[in-house]
Amino acid sequence: MASTTFILLLPILLLLNPQAQAQAPAPAPSGQLNLTAILEKGSQYTTLLKLLKDTQQLSQIQNQFKTNSQGFTVFAPTDNAFQNLPSGALNGLSDDQKVQLILYHSAPKYYSLSDLLTVSNPVRTQSPWGLNFTGGQGNQVNVSTGVVEVQINNALRQQFPLAVYQVDKVLWPKAFSADANSPSPAPAPKKKGSNKGTATPTTDSKNDSNGVAGMKNNVGFGMVLGFVLLCMRVLS
Known part of the structure; x- marks a missing residue:
């Protein structure tokens, strides 16, 4: 009977005991x-942090990975990665x-490195474009844009x-440039007929000059013939 009473009172004693609490x-x-x-x-993500704050995306991303039931993955370019971009890019x-x-x-979505080795490409990002992941030697994972x-x-x-991975290059979208290493457009090809108006003589111009010379010769021959006829009349 006493043991039964003790068992019934044990929860009450635990609640009243501050040490147990x-x-x-x-x-x-x-x-x-x-x-x-x-x-x-x-300690090597100063540029990324500044860009996150300037675009007002830092707080939004943090709210998303705290509330999203599937988790979140961030790929973090280093300061050197941003410095290696073409000037002004x-x-x-x-x-x-x-x-x-x-x-x-x-x-x-949360991705471990092992997840990225077997994931179906392209992997959806927060932007309109996806990323592609491939495996290398061992457990190496490569990401491509x-x-x-x-x-x-x-x-x-x-x-x-939350997963945060370091990348040593900025993941430059293909939509921004045909080539991340040369974003400037190639020089436009020369238009056909751009050599118009040069001093190179044509066949027609040669024919014209020959015609003028022929006219001058005919005039000179006529003057000589007229002079001879005049002399013959005088002599006769």
């Missing part, structure tokens, strides 16, 4: 994921293109719901 596991804090902190810890983009460039570096291909070298974070 202190030993209970606390709920996990929310909102710990911070893309800015992850990139700052990497980044500054030559419109504000809307800069937004699309940032969105092209993020996918609305159609004009740029680069190996994923380092995982800054690889834990659901």
